Amino acid sequence: ELKVEQNPLFLSMQEGKNYTIYCNYSTTSDRLYWYRQDPGKSLESLFVLLSNGAVKQEGRLMASLDTKARLSTLHITAAVHDLSATYFCAVDIGGGGADGLTFGKGTHLIIQP
Amino acid sequence: DTGVSQNPRHKITKRGQNVTFRCDPISEHNRLYWYRQTLGQGPEFLTYFQNEAQLEKSRLLSDRFSAERPKGSFSTLEIQRTEQGDSAMYLCASSLTGNQPQHFGDGTRLSIL
Numbered sequence: 001e002l003k004v005e006q007n008p009l010f011l012s013m014q015e016g017k018n019y020t021i022y023c024n025y026s027t028t029s030d031r032l033y034w035y036r037q038d039p040g041k042s043l044e045s046l047f048v049l050l051s052n053g054a055v056k057q058e059g060r061l062m063a064s065l066d067t068k069a070r071l072s073t074l075h076i077t078a079a080v081h082d083l084s085a086t087y088f089c090a091v092d093i094g095g096g097g098a099d100g101l102t103f104g105k106g107t108h109l110i111i112q113p
Numbered sequence: 114d115t116g117v118s119q120n121p122r123h124k125i126t127k128r129g130q131n132v133t134f135r136c137d138p139i140s141e142h143n144r145l146y147w148y149r150q151t152l153g154q155g156p157e158f159l160t161y162f163q164n165e166a167q168l169e170k171s172r173l174l175s176d177r178f179s180a181e182r183p184k185g186s187f188s189t190l191e192i193q194r195t196e197q198g199d200s201a202m203y204l205c206a207s208s209l210t211g212n213q214p215q216h217f218g219d220g221t222r223l224s225i226l
Contacts, residue, residue, distance in 0.1 A: 004155075033214055042204065043156070045214035088155050092211070100146055100169065101215065103155030 002027045004091050006104035014112055016078050021107045023072040023089035031092040032072045033101060034063050036085045043088065047074075079111045115139060117218035119205050125224045126195055133191045134221045138207030145188050146215055147180055148204040149173065156204055162188060192223075200225045 003026040013019055023032070030051055035043040047056040049065035049072060056063050060083065062075045072089055086108045090101035118137040126132050138145050143164050148156035159178070161169040164185040174180075177196075182188040192199055202222050206215035 031212070035217075042219045043206075043217040045216065048212070048214050050212055090155070100148070100158030100161055100171070101156075102158065105153070106155050 002029075002091060002093050002102045004089060004102050004104040006087075006089055006107050008107060009105055010108045012110045012112065013076075013079055015080055018078065019076050021074040021076075021087055021089075021109075023074070023104055025070050025072075025089075025091045025102075027091075027093050028067070028070070029091045029093045030065075030067050032065050033090045033092070034072070034074055035088045035090060035103075037088065037106070038085050046087075076109075081111050081113060084109055084111045117205055117207055117216050119203075119218035119221050121221055122219065123222045123224070125226065127226050128197060129194055131191065131193045132195060132223060133189055134203055134205075134223075136188045136190070136205030136218060137186070138188070138205070139209075139216055140186075142207035142209050142216070143185065144208045144211070144215075145182060146206040146208075147188070147190050148206065148217075150202045150204055150220070151200075159190075195223075195225050197225050199223060 005024045032049045034046040037043050047063040052067040054065045060077045065072045086106045088106045090103045120135045145162040147159040150156040160180050162182040177193045180190045202220040204220045206217045208215045
């Protein structure tokens with residue numbers, strides 16, 4: 001059974017600081033997704049990582065994938081309050097989405113002024 | 114707005130009643146997914162359709178749950194004889210291919226009295 005573990009599960013940080021969220025998964029996969037969820041809202045796609053060594057960047061967020069280590073990271077640079085949200089990683093092991101995505105528990109991120 | 118649409122947004126019902134939710138995916142997306150999310154957890158995969166064919170069902174989808182996508186467009190998820198443990202947010206997602214992110218609707222929040 002695929003397990004997806006995120007850490008930390010809760011993170012409070014100050015604006016302007018850098019931090020990294022880690023996502024480990026237990027079964028071979030080369031498809032990993034990062035989503036953002038604001039309170040009471042649905043999930044917004046942030047990044048799609050489809051190969052070993054993939055790196056994607058959007059604004060202050062950068063995601064990477066190491067399939068050999070079964071590890072993805074989401075790095076936040078010079079955090080701003082607007083990035084406060086819950087961030088989920090999700091792994092697809094079914095090959096093309098046929099088995100759906102397995103999500104981690106999420107990292108609840110609070111960025112304080 | 115041409116995103117994934119779900120109705121109703123909130124459903125309150127008594128234990129033992131049947132409920133049905135509807136999902137309208139993004140129009141050109143042939144892949145449709147149902148997930149369930151409880152407070153503080155990531156979404157859990159329930160079932161997957163490619164066009165009108167239901168190709169995968171999770172163990173979470175008990176006999177009381179049934180999903181359909183009769184013409185390969187909208188989908189319905191029915192829960193019969195609801196139980197307290199069915200209280201959750203039910204999310205629908207769609208995608209064009211297995212390599213693209215799943216786009217999520219705003220969900221239907223089910224509350225069982």
